[in-house]
Amino acid sequence: MRVGLIINPIAGMGGKVALKGTDGVVDEAVRRGARPVAADLVRLFLAELDHYGKAGKIEFLTGPRPLGEDVLKEFDIPFEVIGHREIGYRVLDGVEIPDTTSEDTKELARRMLGKVDLLLFAGGDGTARDVVEAIDENLPILGIPTGVKMYSGVFATSPEDAARVLVEFLHGSVKLEEREVRDIDEDAYRHDEVKARTYGKAIVPVVETLVQGSKERLPLDEEEELEAIAEAVAEEILERDGVYFLGSGSTIKRIKDRLGIDGTLLGVDVVEVRDGKAELLVKDAAERDLLHFTDRGPKIVVTVIGGLGFLFGRGNQQFSAEVLRRIPKENILVVATPSKIAGSAVRVYTGDREVDEKLRGYIRVRVSPWMERVVRVV
Known part of the structure; x- marks a missing residue:
């Protein structure tokens, strides 16, 4: 052939x-x-x-x-x-x-x-x-x-x-x-x-599970639900001092807006929360910016790309293998509407098998202001 x-x-x-x-x-x-x-x-x-x-x-x-x-x-x-x-x-x-x-x-x-x-x-x-x-x-x-x-x-x-x-x-x-x-x-x-x-x-x-779909728009009937999730997550972030890496996409942008920062829609932002207030430290951060803060125990907040089903590896390569190697899996907060995790699993791909294996297994996904769902990561 x-x-x-x-x-x-x-x-x-x-x-x-x-x-x-x-x-x-x-x-x-x-x-x-x-x-x-x-x-x-x-x-x-x-x-x-x-x-x-x-x-x-x-x-x-x-x-x-x-x-x-x-x-x-x-x-x-x-x-x-x-x-x-x-x-x-x-x-x-x-x-x-x-x-x-x-x-x-x-x-x-x-x-x-x-x-x-x-x-x-x-x-x-x-x-x-x-x-x-x-x-x-x-x-x-x-x-x-x-x-x-x-x-x-x-x-x-x-x-x-x-x-x-x-x-x-x-x-x-x-x-x-x-x-x-x-x-x-x-x-x-x-x-x-x-x-x-x-x-x-x-x-x-x-071949099922080996070829991705196309990126999808958020269903209109989930817009209101997403607003409520963003508000709840932002309130919880403001209650916990520390450094946060806030990922890309409209879901996370809603959280950034509620934190009162001028964050990017399509980039990764570094934010520090202290005494109930959020400060934007780096806007539209690159990999090297994130590496600069990994010794401060940061938490990552990301969403799932609708249709593609990826947490890492599509459109957010700033979260490189080197960055993710330094951050515990329990420090990753995933926020998504139910339609984005309607499949059997979500994906990660960093190009580093050791890091990908660390992230695989199961992860909790915030799907409403009061509910989480356990989702398999492959």
């Missing part, structure tokens, strides 16, 4: 440094300390595939150098390179940045049509848009999640799960579904505005 593999080598660089994406801000991400992450996550995918012993039954068709070739060279996997152009590099603050663009993704995807049975791409929603623009619904695709925001329904839940889906695809035991590709305006997103739209549809191999 021939499988296409396209890597967006800059995908995900903006996550830990609070840029909420990487489109058009690679230089700024590097200046804030970001490093490429996509290749490392693809290595996890290939290592898992090798673990299943199926790698030898696949021939990959891929792009030159950072677009796929460099990573595949590290594994005993047959592959062919589509050398559509020479890839150059520049060095910024000691970091090599390839001169790849969205046109590389589109060109490679077009050249794979009719030559592969499945196209795998490593990136986020922007990369998914590029792939779908190039091939429409003429070829099944699957995303290896390496971006900052992955709200489209075309991604495996982790790089390792992408390998498991590919194995099932080899066995012919997957179902093909039409899924939406959604993306947001990253510049507006960085200014706490959500401007999302559907850019197309794709055919996706789906």
Whole structure:
């Protein structure tokens, strides 16, 4: 079987440094300390595939150098390179940045049509848009999640799960579904505005629990309930002095508003509560900001991303493995409406198996002003 593999080598660089994406801000991400992450996550995918012993039954068709070739060279996997152009590099603050663009993704995807049975791409929603623009619904695709925001329904839940889906695809035991590709305006997103739209549809191999859905809007009948939960949680926070890491999303933004701070809608904020008053210490914090406060016993307040079912690993990469390693699981407060935890479990993915294992098991989720529900974390 021939499988296409396209890597967006800059995908995900903006996550830990609070840029909420990487489109058009690679230089700024590097200046804030970001490093490429996509290749490392693809290595996890290939290592898992090798673990299943199926790698030898696949021939990959891929792009030159950072677009796929460099990573595949590290594994005993047959592959062919589509050398559509020479890839150059520049060095910024000691970091090599390839001169790849969205046109590389589109060109490679077009050249794979009719030559592969499945196209795998490593990136986020922007990369998914590029792939779908190039091939429409003429070829099944699957995303290896390496971006900052992955709200489209075309991604495996982790790089390792992408390998498991590919194995099932080899066995012919997957179902093909039409899924939406959604993306947001990253510049507006960085200014706490959500401007999302559907850019197309794709055919996706789906294995239950291994491929995520699309991000969902909150049902209108839960809005009033959410207001009451936010008020109750804010009151409880103000009763307990300490440092809090308040996550992203409209659910947590309601809590920030009731604490009387000018917090972000889509970023992570560091707040200190003392004598019943909340003070905003860091607005729109990056990973390094959070690490600065981990020795003060902070508590994390987050929600579940509706439709995706993630606590950590989608849109809040500031909560990195290094941050979560330093914070006890009992210091994590999860707030969510019942519809967000309607599935059998919620997910975490930090790229670090030890940290993910620490977070797995069960966690209490606040679902009303007076009620918690115990939910499994996988």
